[in-house]
Amino acid sequence: MKRAAPMDVLLAGNLGTDERAAWSAALSAALPEARWWWDDAPFPAAMIEAAVVANPAPGRLQGLPRLRLIQSLWAGVDRLLGDPTLPEDVPVARMVDPAMNEAMAETALWATLSLHRGFFAYARQQAGGLWQQHPQRRADEVRATVLGTGQMGQATLRRLQQQGYRAAGWRRADGPQALAPLLARSDVVINLLPLTPQTAGMLGAPLFAALPRGAGIVNLARGGHLVEADLLAALDSGHIGHAVLDVFAAEPLPPVHPFWSHPRITVLPHVAAQTDPRSAARVAAANLRALRDGLPLQHLVDRTRGY
Template identity: 40%
Template sequence: MIRILFADKPENRPRYEGPLTRAIAQTGIVAEIVQPGETDPASVDYIVYSPQGPVQDFTPFTRAKAVLNLWAGVERVVGNETLTQPLCRMVDLGLERGMVEYVTGHVLRYHLGLDATLAAQDGVWRHDTGVPPLARDRSVVMLGLGALGRTCAEALAGLGFKVTGWSRTPKDISGIDCLSGPDGLHAALARAEILVSILPDTPGTTNLLNSETLALLPEGARIINPGRGTLIDDDALLAALDAGRVGHATLDVFRVEPLPPEHPYWAHPKVTVTPHIAAESRAETASEVVAENIRRGEAGEPFLYLVDRSRGY
């Protein structure tokens, strides 16, 4: 029997216990799921981990074969010097579909001009304001072409949008104009009528959208950020909004969460704040990913979604 430590907040255990137990049983593995304090750390084979859980020192877990993160982001654990075990990030169908629906919904909202339409419910029939272009004539740029970014880019291309994707390293995705590197970033931003970021939080992405790069956007560009709050220089974005360089921003992630009540984003007329809801790990689908990685660990097969420590994701 293997021992699995569920190292999330205790109140989350009931939500995961049933799905995780079923998913592991389906692999044929016999396992015991325990919480911190219920067993000797040296007896733990796998750690199902959340950064908001009680485990921050991995030193005692001398037998653990892997740390299986329940979150897509690993920025809060990847730099932990006590973590010597393999670290796997979460990529699951529920999280993926949630992100696709969030991104697609807000891209269509901007594309169709729904904010202005809904704000003008005053009894005046405005039929002379023009119609939006077709999706094929709208340029959407996706920053980040990992598992989530690629899926979102493909969904938007499937709706007919002209989609450009940018990533640090070259990618080749059918139907997506893929750019990379610093020159590729500048070229991508220059065509971004609607800009979506699903980049991870790494030293290389911090303040990637700053006064210099925001100035490359087409006048009135829209920004959607369900990736990481550190991507954006907040002061630079507010200045770009005030100057009209950026027409509107929908932000789901922030440097400080919950976003403080006094933060200027709350009251800004060109900002939509959503409370980090774009993509959540679902217990059922996340448990399937965890169970598959445990099966792989026991079979000596490569783990899914193994984090590259040198890249930070």
């Protein structure tokens, strides 16, 4: 039987030297039968059948007449879909990596546990040389609401429930009538929603006001979900007790941003769940083989929904 010609795959995105080396090695190992091309060097545009991307520059995927799949290396695709030059007739697949899901669940558990046990408050006390003990609640006395019940949301719910927390999930399809009673009794809200026009600014004054006084906010999704001024006001009034923020409207977070120095905000530099080339390359390779073999593609994005 005649062997099929190797697939030509374009790698496109804004990656540092070390990241590029790691992805090149991982992808080549996961799909050695492919020919891999980087977008900043000469490549055979007329031969490219698939693109593996990490937020490529606008217009970078134009002029590829044989392109049949755009495989993202990131779980979030809002920036990718925001490119008006993105070919409309080419399927887009997002990254769904079990290792990344578990990493996100670990971060959410750490944030919930730290809020529950007052560890952020104790850190503030240490900075001031204050020795003061606070009442200690059990995990089953703490209610957590996870916004977004996709792959990462489900992994987070499982992890929290395994540790004894009273955790519940909400998705946009459930409607605001289902969210209101959850918020009214939530000690912690963890945001893992996709960023869409419908969810942008969702972490704002109305949501904060619906929470019990002293509740914690954990935003691990996108900076566009958060209304920054509303959070600062809610923190300064004491209605929100503490916020853990991993994502921001502008990244890196500007040095003069008030979040850096606010005593009730913990800033993470977008590290809640980094894509691991070792596992994600296998996920991307599986979809590329499915494309080659005419099999169903996994984790396709519905462009009308934005995820």
